[in-house]
Amino acid sequence: MVGSVALDSVRTPFGKADDVLGGAATFFSYAASFFTTVRLVAVVGADFPKAHLDLLARRGVDLSGLQVTEGATFRWVGEYGYDLNEAKTLDTRLGVFADFRPELPAAFRRTPFLFLANIDPELQLDVLRKVERPRLVALDTMNFWIQGKREALRRVLAEVDALLVNDAEARMLTEEPNLVKAARKILTYGPRIVVIKRGEYGALMVNEGRFFFVPAFPLDAVFDPTGAGDTFAGGFMGALARADRLDEAALRRAIVYGSVMASFTVEDFSLDRLLRLTDREVEERFQTFQEMMRLER
Amino acid sequence: MVGSVALDSVRTPFGKADDVLGGAATFFSYAASFFTTVRLVAVVGADFPKAHLDLLARRGVDLSGLQVTEGATFRWVGEYGYDLNEAKTLDTRLGVFADFRPELPAAFRRTPFLFLANIDPELQLDVLRKVERPRLVALDTMNFWIQGKREALRRVLAEVDALLVNDAEARMLTEEPNLVKAARKILTYGPRIVVIKRGEYGALMVNEGRFFFVPAFPLDAVFDPTGAGDTFAGGFMGALARADRLDEAALRRAIVYGSVMASFTVEDFSLDRLLRLTDREVEERFQTFQEMMRLER
Numbered sequence: 087m088v089g090s091v092a093l094d095s096v097r098t099p100f101g102k103a104d105d106v107l108g109g110a111a112t113f114f115s116y117a118a119s120f121f122t123t124v125r126l127v128a129v130v131g132a133d134f135p136k137a138h139l140d141l142l143a144r145r146g147v148d149l150s151g152l153q154v155t156e157g158a159t160f161r162w163v164g165e166y167g168y169d170l171n172e173a174k175t176l177d178t179r180l181g182v183f184a185d186f187r188p189e190l191p192a193a194f195r196r197t198p199f200l201f202l203a204n205i206d207p208e209l210q211l212d213v214l215r216k217v218e219r220p221r222l223v224a225l226d227t228m229n230f231w232i233q234g235k236r237e238a239l240r241r242v243l244a245e246v247d248a249l250l251v252n253d254a255e256a257r258m259l260t261e262e263p264n265l266v267k268a269a270r271k272i273l274t275y276g277p278r279i280v281v282i283k284r285g286e287y288g289a290l291m292v293n294e295g296r297f298f299f300v301p302a303f304p305l306d307a308v309f310d311p312t313g314a315g316d317t318f319a320g321g322f323m324g325a326l327a328r329a330d331r332l333d334e335a336a337l338r339r340a341i342v343y344g345s346v347m348a349s350f351t352v353e354d355f356s357l358d359r360l361l362r363l364t365d366r367e368v369e370e371r372f373q374t375f376q377e378m379m380r381l382e383r
Numbered sequence: 384m385v386g387s388v389a390l391d392s393v394r395t396p397f398g399k400a401d402d403v404l405g406g407a408a409t410f411f412s413y414a415a416s417f418f419t420t421v422r423l424v425a426v427v428g429a430d431f432p433k434a435h436l437d438l439l440a441r442r443g444v445d446l447s448g449l450q451v452t453e454g455a456t457f458r459w460v461g462e463y464g465y466d467l468n469e470a471k472t473l474d475t476r477l478g479v480f481a482d483f484r485p486e487l488p489a490a491f492r493r494t495p496f497l498f499l500a501n502i503d504p505e506l507q508l509d510v511l512r513k514v515e516r517p518r519l520v521a522l523d524t525m526n527f528w529i530q531g532k533r534e535a536l537r538r539v540l541a542e543v544d545a546l547l548v549n550d551a552e553a554r555m556l557t558e559e560p561n562l563v564k565a566a567r568k569i570l571t572y573g574p575r576i577v578v579i580k581r582g583e584y585g586a587l588m589v590n591e592g593r594f595f596f597v598p599a600f601p602l603d604a605v606f607d608p609t610g611a612g613d614t615f616a617g618g619f620m621g622a623l624a625r626a627d628r629l630d631e632a633a634l635r636r637a638i639v640y641g642s643v644m645a646s647f648t649v650e651d652f653s654l655d656r657l658l659r660l661t662d663r664e665v666e667e668r669f670q671t672f673q674e675m676m677r678l679e680r
Contacts, residue, residue: 168560263465265583266601286562287584290598297675301587301596304563338678378594379676381635 087114087323088127088188088213089203089226089316091134091152092160096355098310099168106356107138108162110203110226113313116360117320117347119145120368122327124320125194127151127213131159131182141361150191157182170308170352171285172254188213199327201319202246204228207238214245222332224248224323225277226315232258240275248279250319256282265290266297281322281341283315283348291341298338301378303349303371310355314348317360321347346371384411384620385424385485385510386500386523386613388431388449389457393652395607396465403653404435405459407500407523410610413657414617414644416442417665419624422491424448424510428456428479438658447488454479467605467649468582469551485510496624498616499543501525504535511542519629521545521620522574523612529555537572545576547616553579562587563594578619578638580612580645588638595635598675600646600668607652611645614657618644643668 094108111128118124125148132154143149158181164173188209200220202210204227214223223246231239232255239259243249249272257263260271265282269292272280280292286308288301322344329336346368353359391405408425415421422445429451440446455478461470485506497517499507501524511520520543528536529552536556540546546569554560557568562579566589569577577589583605585598619641626633643665650656 264603266603284584287581288596288598290601297601299585299598299675301585301594301598304587304594306561306564335679342678376678378596379678381639381673381676382632 087111087118087124087201087203087320088210089114089201089205090160090183090186091128091130092162092183093134094312094356095161095163096310096312097165098170099166100307100309101355103310103355105161107141108312108356109160110316110319112138112142112357113316113351114201114203114320114323115142115147116145116357117317117351118324118327119147119320120347120363120365121321121324121343122199124148124324125151125197127188127190127194129153129155129182129186131155131157134159141357151189151194153182153186153189155182159183164312166311170311173312188216190216198222199323200224201323202226202242203316203319204231207231207235207242211238211242211245214242222247222323222326224250224279224319226250226319227255227259229255229258243272244276246277248281249275249277250281250283250315250322252283252285252315256280279337281344283318285311285314289318289341289345291337293334293337296334298334298341300341300345300375303345303375304378305349305352308352311352312355313351313357317351318344318348321345342372342375343368345375384408384415384421384498384500385507386411386498386502387457387480387483388425388427389459389480390431391609391653392458392460393607393609394462395467396463397604397606398652400607400652402458404438405609405653406457407613407616409435409439409654410613410648411498411500411617411620412439412444413442413654414614414648415621415624416444416617417644417660417662418618418621418640419496420445421621422448422494424485424487424491426450426452426479426483428452428454431456438654448486448491450479450483450486452479456480461609463608467608470609485513487513495519496620497521498620499523499539500613500616501528504528504532504539508535508539508542511539519544519620519623521547521576521616523547523616524552524556526552526555540569541573543574545578546572546574547578547580547612547619549580549582549612553577576634578641580615582608582611586615586638586642588634590631590634593631595631595638597638597642597672600642600672601675602646602649605649608649609652610648610654614648615641615645618642639669639672640665642672 089111092109160183325343386408389406457480622640
């Protein structure tokens with residue numbers, strides 16, 4: 087996976103956390119590590135606490151693609167209101183992330199599952215050029231690139247297998263308010279799999295014209311939604327890698343594992359809930375999802 | 384079922400309809416008629432077109448509990464914007480509905496499945512007193528009664544088996560923004576089954592502490608959402624009556640049949656889509672729902 091490692095400061099109605107471990111690459115890698123071995127490509131500044139790297143290393147994450155350069159680590163300051171669906175960004179300091187050029191160790195060039203997290207689509211395309219064609223390439227993006235680099239984004243979209251976005255991004259990308267039409271339109275851009283994340287309303291996948299819906303886990307409280315989308319992607323890609331299959335049944339199970347990982351993430355700040363998470367809890371919550379969706383008995 | 388029969392005038396971004404057949408009792412009965420024999424208790428004015436009654440009679444709906452009195456039929460004028468989740472009421476003329484006192488023909492006093500649609504909770508309680516205890520009593524209500532007759536509503540809630548409301552009503556009734564907590568709180572009011580309708584996000588049911596989620600059918604366009612909730616209830620109650628079972632599996636199938644009927648209703652104005660609907664289409668869409676939710680293969 088290629089993406090950002092960051093230090094987040096977050097305020098929610100339930101508390102605050104300062105300079106805690108964040109970034110799409112971090113959330114993704116930690117979540118995916120419950121299923122497979124993750125290779126991370128990212129950049130941090132010299133100020134980045136070694137303890138954070140140790141957390142990932144202990145999960146078996148291969149950090150040989152992590153650049154440590156002079157300067158400050160990417161910092162994000164955000165706030166959520168009682169409607170936890172959307173973050174309000176208060177401050178973004180890109181630091182070393184501003185000049186990030188992904189560098190792939192030779193051993194990374196053959197990787198069966200590649201996740202291109204939310205970075206400049208030109209860099210996403212550059213990474214894709216540097217690897218042997220993986221079995222599955224999935225992509226995330228955000229409003230900033232949809233508005234500012236639409237053409238480059240469409241170029242990379244034409245070459246990936248799956249797009250994972252939230253509902254607002256799907257609507258913005260396609261200029262189509264109806265989510266069903268938006269999903270179908272994205273299929274014409276290149277990806278054969280579209281996953282749309284809908285926060286408290288769960289997620290939907292369209293694969294070869296077939297829809298699949300998963301609810302969000304019914305939580306009494308969402309504590310901090312930061313990282314939910316990235317851990318969803320980590321659970322999804324990790325579960326596919328573990329299954330080593332890409333058929334409809336494997337994709338559906340992977341969507342549910344993504345939902346499982348996201349549901350844990352939002353129970354606490356940063357990676358705090360995932361740090362306490364066990365494999366057994368993951369499988370138990372997967373079974374609970376299965377039970378909540380089961381029509382036949 | 385006990386509820387309203389109305390003449391609706393509706394404007395949506397896609398068109399308008401004037402003085403068309405509407406009302407909770409109408410939508411519910413027509414939808415339930417695909418599954419079972421419906422007995423309707425309602426009131427209309429002398430101005431009510433006989434052709435509308437014929438539509439229901441042709442579906443086998445027993446109209447012996449329909450009062451036809453001097454005066455004007457209940458009229459509702461509403462409008463939907465591009466966000467079709469909530470109607471804006473432009474005008475309400477209660478007419479004969481203002482003095483509606485449900486009268487039950489003797490043959491109606493033993494009825495296994497009773498649906499109390501959105502009317503004054505004191506009238507709902509009155510109906511409940513007049514019948515031998517049915518196997519299942521389900522109730523709908525709205526913001527008007529939650530705010531204006533909370534105490535009477537709580538009295539009737541204490542005596543019913545199931546509450547069917549939308550998400551905004553569930554939050555208002557419990558004064559609890561989190562829908563999971565709201566659902567659990569409603570269970571302490573009396574009902575053992577809570578169904579929360581979430582429009583384009585589907586519905587959820589809590590029964591004996593277990594959650595079940597059904598998505599909304601992925602439609603390219605929602606033409607007119609009027610009657611969606613009432614046909615959902617009609618499909619739900621009708622399917623339960625047909626199955627003649629109240630176990631978890633039967634309830635889950637009934638929730639999906641409710642979603643099926645609602646998904647057809649919103650495809651056209653008034654009952655127009657249901658008038659063209661066949662049993663085969665109902666079963667086919669049920670199977671499509673099953674396919675969209677299936678995790679195991």
